[in-house]
Amino acid sequence: MSEINKNYLNLAQNYLFPTITKKVGEFKADNPDEEIISLGIGDVTRPLPKACISALHKAVDEMGDASSFRGYGPEQGYDFLINDIIKNDYEASGIKILPEEIFVSDGAKCDVGNVQEIFAKSCRVAISDPVYPVYLDTNIMAGREISKILCKEENNFNPAVPDFKADIIYLCSPNNPTGTVMTREDLKNWVNYARINKSVIIFDSAYKEYVRDSSLPRSIYEIEGSKEVAIEVRSFSKTAGFTGLRCAYMVVPLELKGTACAKDAISFNTLWRRRHTTKFNGVSYIVQRAAQAVFSSEGKQEIKELINYYMQNAKIITEGLQAAGFTVFGGVNAPYIWLKLPAGIKSFDFFDLLLRQARVVGTPGSGFGDGGEGYFRLTAFGSMENTLKAMERIRGLKL
Amino acid sequence: MSEINKNYLNLAQNYLFPTITKKVGEFKADNPDEEIISLGIGDVTRPLPKACISALHKAVDEMGDASSFRGYGPEQGYDFLINDIIKNDYEASGIKILPEEIFVSDGAKCDVGNVQEIFAKSCRVAISDPVYPVYLDTNIMAGREISKILCKEENNFNPAVPDFKADIIYLCSPNNPTGTVMTREDLKNWVNYARINKSVIIFDSAYKEYVRDSSLPRSIYEIEGSKEVAIEVRSFSKTAGFTGLRCAYMVVPLELKGTACAKDAISFNTLWRRRHTTKFNGVSYIVQRAAQAVFSSEGKQEIKELINYYMQNAKIITEGLQAAGFTVFGGVNAPYIWLKLPAGIKSFDFFDLLLRQARVVGTPGSGFGDGGEGYFRLTAFGSMENTLKAMERIRGLKL
Numbered sequence: 001m002s003e004i005n006k007n008y009l010n011l012a013q014n015y016l017f018p019t020i021t022k023k024v025g026e027f028k029a030d031n032p033d034e035e036i037i038s039l040g041i042g043d044v045t046r047p048l049p050k051a052c053i054s055a056l057h058k059a060v061d062e063m064g065d066a067s068s069f070r071g072y073g074p075e076q077g078y079d080f081l082i083n084d085i086i087k088n089d090y091e092a093s094g095i096k097i098l099p100e101e102i103f104v105s106d107g108a109k110c111d112v113g114n115v116q117e118i119f120a121k122s123c124r125v126a127i128s129d130p131v132y133p134v135y136l137d138t139n140i141m142a143g144r145e146i147s148k149i150l151c152k153e154e155n156n157f158n159p160a161v162p163d164f165k166a167d168i169i170y171l172c173s174p175n176n177p178t179g180t181v182m183t184r185e186d187l188k189n190w191v192n193y194a195r196i197n198k199s200v201i202i203f204d205s206a207y208k209e210y211v212r213d214s215s216l217p218r219s220i221y222e223i224e225g226s227k228e229v230a231i232e233v234r235s236f237s238k239t240a241g242f243t244g245l246r247c248a249y250m251v252v253p254l255e256l257k258g259t260a261c262a263k264d265a266i267s268f269n270t271l272w273r274r275r276h277t278t279k280f281n282g283v284s285y286i287v288q289r290a291a292q293a294v295f296s297s298e299g300k301q302e303i304k305e306l307i308n309y310y311m312q313n314a315k316i317i318t319e320g321l322q323a324a325g326f327t328v329f330g331g332v333n334a335p336y337i338w339l340k341l342p343a344g345i346k347s348f349d350f351f352d353l354l355l356r357q358a359r360v361v362g363t364p365g366s367g368f369g370d371g372g373e374g375y376f377r378l379t380a381f382g383s384m385e386n387t388l389k390a391m392e393r394i395r396g397l398k399l
Numbered sequence: 400m401s402e403i404n405k406n407y408l409n410l411a412q413n414y415l416f417p418t419i420t421k422k423v424g425e426f427k428a429d430n431p432d433e434e435i436i437s438l439g440i441g442d443v444t445r446p447l448p449k450a451c452i453s454a455l456h457k458a459v460d461e462m463g464d465a466s467s468f469r470g471y472g473p474e475q476g477y478d479f480l481i482n483d484i485i486k487n488d489y490e491a492s493g494i495k496i497l498p499e500e501i502f503v504s505d506g507a508k509c510d511v512g513n514v515q516e517i518f519a520k521s522c523r524v525a526i527s528d529p530v531y532p533v534y535l536d537t538n539i540m541a542g543r544e545i546s547k548i549l550c551k552e553e554n555n556f557n558p559a560v561p562d563f564k565a566d567i568i569y570l571c572s573p574n575n576p577t578g579t580v581m582t583r584e585d586l587k588n589w590v591n592y593a594r595i596n597k598s599v600i601i602f603d604s605a606y607k608e609y610v611r612d613s614s615l616p617r618s619i620y621e622i623e624g625s626k627e628v629a630i631e632v633r634s635f636s637k638t639a640g641f642t643g644l645r646c647a648y649m650v651v652p653l654e655l656k657g658t659a660c661a662k663d664a665i666s667f668n669t670l671w672r673r674r675h676t677t678k679f680n681g682v683s684y685i686v687q688r689a690a691q692a693v694f695s696s697e698g699k700q701e702i703k704e705l706i707n708y709y710m711q712n713a714k715i716i717t718e719g720l721q722a723a724g725f726t727v728f729g730g731v732n733a734p735y736i737w738l739k740l741p742a743g744i745k746s747f748d749f750f751d752l753l754l755r756q757a758r759v760v761g762t763p764g765s766g767f768g769d770g771g772e773g774y775f776r777l778t779a780f781g782s783m784e785n786t787l788k789a790m791e792r793i794r795g796l797k798l
Contacts, residue, residue, distance in 0.1 A: 003661075004670060005516060008670050011673065045470065057459055060452060063644065069643075106645075106680070109680045114678060120403060122402055138677060244462065244681075278536045282645070284683055284686055
């Protein structure tokens with residue numbers, strides 16, 4: 001038989017969310033009449049903005065007419081979208097990004113999962129613990145050495161610069177799962193580290209729209225010198241409710257260089273372009289039109305309301321948990337609330353207890369790594385009605 | 400600086416189609432008033448079927464309403480689509496495929512590009528020459544040893560079973576670029592080879608809808624014993640004009656097993672499921688609804704007309720070229736016409752000549768490998784008006 005990629009045997013048996021889905025399914029089967037509220041998986045619940053719906057209908061009609069039909073588009077994305085991304089997400093904050101540095105994709109998960117392909121297998125990877133599992137699993141699949149940086153409460157769960165040399169570092173801010181945000185100073189330290197160690201930072205800012213404190217950075221490119229060391233990943237999923245529509249983008253600056261056998265400087269932008277055009281065929285045209293509508297004046301207003309809605313939920317959860325006697329982190333500039341469990345309670349036990357007693361689904365911290373043990377993640381993406389109801393139920397929890 | 404994936408340095412400098420785009424762009428700049436007809440890149444030109452347009456509008460409206468909004472879907476695809484695929488594309492031909500064997504994706508290019516990840520780097524790959532470049536390039540990126548099987552005219556350009564042991568074999572039928580179709584006997588030989596050599600066949604049948612001769616196989620699973628040795632890739636791109644919409648699927652049978660260090664049998668289905676759920680977040684919900692509509696009775700009728708339209712073009716091209724004195728292959732059960740150039744004419748020279756003299760864009764055979772030198776690909780995907788005009792112009796060609 002053909003040899004398989006043996007690195008897959010090193011993966012933990014089950015991906016976090018399928019395990020949870022299974023547990024919830026079993027509970028539902030045993031308790032068919034119970035109403036379960038999910039504050040677990042980070043999926044949005046509000047409908048798409050009207051501006052996006054109009055843009056979709058218009059684009060669909062174009063696809064039904066021979067004179068306006070579009071077949072294959074540019075793999076990197078249509079100029080109309082790339083230009084709007086640059087203008088609104090970068091130029092407006094004084095950051096200069098070139099069109100050829102933007103790669104539109106069908107998801108931040110795909111981008112952070114695929115980007116490692118352009119690096120050597122020998123690269124040493126550093127990730128936070130707790131961490132979004134995709135950074136970890138995709139590098140295990142590739143057979144790389146992975147070092148974890150334990151994120152501690154006293155450091156606001158931000159990863160500290162390590163005392164070893166990492167070649168690739170994954171940073172996520174606002175953070176999934178902890179909901180905390182790196183300060184400008186934190187990011188400066190990392191950019192400085194990367195410049196000294198010749199490392200590349202993969203900066204996942206899928207939740208950047210939730211940063212409302214203007215002193216906190218939304219983009220790593222706000223830090224001087226970062227274009228030489230950082231790739232940035234962003235998404236329309238949590239900004240505009242595109243989790244079921246699929247659109248994201250990745251920035252690979254022209255200044256970012258790697259090397260082969262420590263000889264020539266080779267552009268990661270060129271490598272990624274080759275990867276992107278060879279293994280990907282572009283995002284659905286109609287979806288790119290919907291993404292463009294996010295940047296219209298109507299779209300911007302709707303996005304603002306959408307974020308306000310979810311952030312109101314975050315406040316309800318934070319205050320509800322605090323009133324119930326819990327210590328909480330995150331939830332201020334991020335849609336995630338990171339709940340500290342009372343000493344001695346394991347996060348998967350709390351998951352079962354919360355499901356059984358309150359019919360509320362959350363995510364066990366240990367699912368994000370050993371560093372998440374003793375913590376629990378709740379998301380602000382539910383409906384407000386359900387969020388209020390969930391807090392009501394949690395108030396009556398018996399630990 | 401971080402070490403790059405050095406395998407990328409082994410890639411040919413330019414991907415075929417960008418090179419062509421550049422040449423055409425230069426010609427256009429020099430001859431702004433000339434009307435150029437493209438029978439080059441295999442992109443469709445007819446609008447989406449009405450059944451798909453209606454399904455898209457309906458799905459878009461669902462996404463605009465909180466009560467019917469859909470966020471993350473199952474990464475493998477929605478059951479409504481998977482069940483329709485099984486019923487129409489397999490059960491109707493007497494082939495039994497299980498829902499868990501189907502993985503809906505955003506493109507056949509992505510699937511044939513990504514599937515190699517679940518195999519060991521040590522696997523020896525066999526591809527045809529000429530070949531769709533993605534099979535080759537994605538395995539170069541992974542650093543695998545690649546053996547080419549020269550496809551000859553006397554063998555109808557079908558790859559002959561080799562005298563060496565290959566672990567992974569890519570077969571494409573109806574073939575891109577040659578437009579020829581493997582017979583049931585050809586496929587039986589390959590399945591037999593794979594069973595003896597414990598190889599895995601990646602069977603790309605993206606153009607299966609163009610097979611109108613019922614004695615020719617549309618699926619490798621028509622061959623007995625093939626589920627133990629074959630993965631099948633299919634697409635809505637060329638069937639229903641989804642090149643700009645993006646939907647495809649891959650079948651990974653439960654019977655298909657690999658091994659680690661020649662020990663246990665490991666399911667490729669499990670490996671691919673892990674890969675698909677870790678690095679991919681599902682196809683856009685609205686696009687899956689459009690794909691489902693392809694299987695409605697209205698959709699089926701429209702698809703039939705669409706294929707008839709393109710196959711009429713194929714006939715126009717075939718007869719036009721034959722009248723102009725050329726020898727042609729393909730074009731009968733496939734949308735590609737493989738033109739044999741007169742002795743001594745190189746395919747990239749013919750490209751330039753055709754562009755300059757006839758303002759017609761085609762694809763040089765050598766772009767698909769050395770085995771394609773001396774041949775030239777034309778596609779049936781243009782409008783009928785342009786196809787007729789192109790043949791008119793080619794008739795006056797001076798070689």
